Amino acid sequence: MAMLKPEMKSFIWLETSDGLIQQVEEEVAMFCPMIRREVFHKSMGSSKNHAIKLPDRVTPAVLGLILDYCRFHQVAGRSNKERKTFDEKFMRLDANKLCDLVSAADSLQVRPLVDLTSCAIARMISGKTAEEIRETFHIADDLTEEEKLEPIKFKTDDSRVRLLNRLYARKRKQLKAREKSKNVEVEEEPVEDRSVDDLLSFINSGDEDSKGVKPAKNKKRNRRRKHHRKDPSPNTENKNNYKETDSLSSSHNSEIEDARNQIICSELLGYASAESDFDDGLDPALREQLDREVEDFAQRLNSVWSK
Amino acid sequence: MINIFLLLRVIMEVTYKAPKLIAPEEEDFITTMPDDVVTNILDRLPIQDAVGTSILARNWRFKWNMLSQLVFDDDFFHYLSYKAGDTNNYGCIISRLLFHLNGAITRFVLRRKLDDENVSHWILFLSRKGIKDLTLAHDGITPFKLPTRFFSCLEFKHLKLYNCCLSPPPTFLGFPNLLSLQLFRENSELGEFIIRCPLLEILILYDSDKVGKVKLDEIAQLKNLKILSFSLSHLNTTMTVSSYNIFELLDSLPKLQVLHLNFKDYKLTKGGAKKRFPAAFPSLKALKLYRIDLCNGENLSCAFELIKSCPNLQTLEILAIQQEADPIPIPEVEYNITGLKSVELINLKGSENEVHLIKYLFACSPLLKMIVIRPRYSLAPGEQLMFARKLLMLRRASA
Numbered sequence: 001m002a003m004l005k006p007e008m009k010s011f012i013w014l015e016t017s018d019g020l021i022q023q024v025e026e027e028v029a030m031f032c033p034m035i036r037r038e039v040f041h042k043s044m045g046s047s048k049n050h051a052i053k054l055p056d057r058v059t060p061a062v063l064g065l066i067l068d069y070c071r072f073h074q075v076a077g078r079s080n081k082e083r084k085t086f087d088e089k090f091m092r093l094d095a096n097k098l099c100d101l102v103s104a105a106d107s108l109q110v111r112p113l114v115d116l117t118s119c120a121i122a123r124m125i126s127g128k129t130a131e132e133i134r135e136t137f138h139i140a141d142d143l144t145e146e147e148k149l150e151p152i153k154f155k156t157d158d159s160r161v162r163l164l165n166r167l168y169a170r171k172r173k174q175l176k177a178r179e180k181s182k183n184v185e186v187e188e189e190p191v192e193d194r195s196v197d198d199l200l201s202f203i204n205s206g207d208e209d210s211k212g213v214k215p216a217k218n219k220k221r222n223r224r225r226k227h228h229r230k231d232p233s234p235n236t237e238n239k240n241n242y243k244e245t246d247s248l249s250s251s252h253n254s255e256i257e258d259a260r261n262q263i264i265c266s267e268l269l270g271y272a273s274a275e276s277d278f279d280d281g282l283d284p285a286l287r288e289q290l291d292r293e294v295e296d297f298a299q300r301l302n303s304v305w306s307k
Numbered sequence: 308m309i310n311i312f313l314l315l316r317v318i319m320e321v322t323y324k325a326p327k328l329i330a331p332e333e334e335d336f337i338t339t340m341p342d343d344v345v346t347n348i349l350d351r352l353p354i355q356d357a358v359g360t361s362i363l364a365r366n367w368r369f370k371w372n373m374l375s376q377l378v379f380d381d382d383f384f385h386y387l388s389y390k391a392g393d394t395n396n397y398g399c400i401i402s403r404l405l406f407h408l409n410g411a412i413t414r415f416v417l418r419r420k421l422d423d424e425n426v427s428h429w430i431l432f433l434s435r436k437g438i439k440d441l442t443l444a445h446d447g448i449t450p451f452k453l454p455t456r457f458f459s460c461l462e463f464k465h466l467k468l469y470n471c472c473l474s475p476p477p478t479f480l481g482f483p484n485l486l487s488l489q490l491f492r493e494n495s496e497l498g499e500f501i502i503r504c505p506l507l508e509i510l511i512l513y514d515s516d517k518v519g520k521v522k523l524d525e526i527a528q529l530k531n532l533k534i535l536s537f538s539l540s541h542l543n544t545t546m547t548v549s550s551y552n553i554f555e556l557l558d559s560l561p562k563l564q565v566l567h568l569n570f571k572d573y574k575l576t577k578g579g580a581k582k583r584f585p586a587a588f589p590s591l592k593a594l595k596l597y598r599i600d601l602c603n604g605e606n607l608s609c610a611f612e613l614i615k616s617c618p619n620l621q622t623l624e625i626l627a628i629q630q631e632a633d634p635i636p637i638p639e640v641e642y643n644i645t646g647l648k649s650v651e652l653i654n655l656k657g658s659e660n661e662v663h664l665i666k667y668l669f670a671c672s673p674l675l676k677m678i679v680i681r682p683r684y685s686l687a688p689g690e691q692l693m694f695a696r697k698l699l700m701l702r703r704a705s706a
Binding site for chain 2 (some may be wrong): 094095099100102103106114115118121122125126127130133134137138139140141142143
């Protein structure tokens with residue numbers, strides 16, 4: 001059909017996931033290896049009836065973006081600087097679009113675009129806290145506290161998570177101790193909704209403790225105050241009080257160092273050894289340090305201890 | 308009853324969140340991406356961030372296990388020192404990390420001196436994971452002796468070995484896929500090693516006091532070389548080098564695009580057969596002559612010859628030294644057009660020879676866009692001024 005005018009370009013027919021069929025200039029579309037393969041090996045795309053069916057991930061909107069990219073880059077004469085500037089502007093999209101773009105580009109096998117977008121996404125992730133990342137990408141936070149506390153190599157994102165880690169271990173130690181000495185009341189907590197109840201029972205047990213050993217508590221608090229005056233740790237980078245190991249390490253002696261390393265190691269190893277380490281390896285100064293942190297934490301909750 | 312209030316408070320204060328009820332249209336963008344895309348993204352993050360993604364959500368817990376590029380560099384160790392403190396644990400931490408990795412590992416970079424035994428074990432582990440790109444760099448005193456297992460990883464494409472000891476076993480047949488090799492402070496007989504890597508495109512031997520031994524004709528066997536950087540001191544010292552040898556080398560490397568030659572205060576010897584090489588070297592695009600004494604006749608004429616016989620040369624860098632006291636008479640040079648676009652001459656003294664070279668460059672380079680001339684640091688201001696004046700008087704071919 002139609003007389004071929006000299007300036008007429010040839011077009012390729014593409015069908016996106018929603019059934020929409022459109023035609024695209026040949027040289028632009030051929031920038032995508034997947035489309036190129038369809039054209040050469042399967043002779044598709046030459047007419048509306050034989051439109052190339054694009055993978056599901058390629059919606060019309062994101063196809064538009066990809067074609068814009070291809071249209072720019074398939075022109076041979078552009079300088080590297082021009083391409084770079086284009087790429088930088090092109091990447092100014094929000095997280096949603098970037099993710100769609102990278103999936104679609106991957107299914108069309110446009111490698112340079114995949115790499116470019118992956119870089120941009122990596123930049124969005126790098127250096128952020130878990131909370132911020134979830135915010136940006138709308139990830140549902142469906143880990144229980146327990147799972148979060150499972151020591152993950154050397155990185156626990158939130159300092160509070162780390163503290164909870166210690167509190168949790170300490171609480172279990174307490175439970176074990178109580179198990180040995182007293183009756184089993186404490187054990188009968190429902191196990192399903194563990195995370196909230198854990199903390200609750202912790203508070204409860206804290207309650208009990210404070211009632212039982214009030215004088216000791218005061219002593220601990222005095223000691224804490226004294227320690228705070230005594231130990232202005234100069235080379236700390238705390239954002240809050242709870243970066244225990246880092247802030248206090250400088251002012252403690254090597255014994256603490258070893259114990260601290262044990263804790264770090266145990267974090268890395270997992271629960272099992274952590275407990276035994278805690279039970280056996282704690283020296284009084286470290287235990288005191290832990291108590292102090294717990295108190296700080298409790299203070300923050302405006303809670304139990306002040307009763 | 309008080310406990311209920313406490314409970315509420317606890318829930319609010321502590322960052323416990325019930326799983327967010329996400330409306331269907333607001334669904335999570337990133338978790339639905341195909342695995343290899345996610346791996347690609349995680350590979351580009353610093354390791355601590357990549358591992359940290361495991362606490363984002365339930366199905367993110369093990370996405371980082373597919374990491375295929377591991378870079379343990381200064382940033383990482385700085386992070387570790389901040390979190391874990393004791394440097395003796397670093398080997399442990401990395402080992403544990405490696406245990407969790409499920410997929411192929413194609414790139415591994417270690418820029419810190421860690422316990423040799425650990426590193427050997429890691430190389431063994433990596434050899435089973437399809438390692439293609441390995442960088443081992445440290446500034447310890449004793450070189451790291453590469454385990455035998457290293458030589459049976461035939462998939463290596465890129466190697467950067469700083470301060471390691473290459474001693475291949477007798478059964479070593481070479482790395483058939485090796486594309487780039489960068490060595491620093493390498494002591495052993497390199498010649499045997501490199502001739503067994505026929506696909507090599509990039510060979511960089513960093514200058515150092517401890518030198519490996521390699522012969523020019525061994526380098527000449529690497530027909531695929533595109534980038535070559537070495538120092539004359541790397542050569543087998545029983546051989547003295549003349550410009551003839553250098554041209555011979557260039558002639559046998561048809562694909563060479565970049566040549567960095569560190570004269571390291573050597574003087575080229577006269578002679579070798581004064582065979583004129585008919586062909587130019589059309590592929591050479593960038594030339595760097597480092598620590599060359601332009602006051603020496605041989606060196607100077609070698610430099611001129613090189614510039615003349617590389618018509619497509621675009622970049623020229625010369626770092627000069629001045630050793631010889633009496634400059635020799637300036638050789639006569641025919642002027643022809645060069646394609647030079649950018650020239651950098653550093654540490655010049657302003658001697659006649661140097662000015663002569665610059666004059667030549669100015670006169671023959673119509674495409675010249677940028678020329679940087681940095682005089683020698685210790686030059687007195689008066690001398691600098693004279694130098695500058697001489698330069699300004701030279702005729703320029705370019706705009």
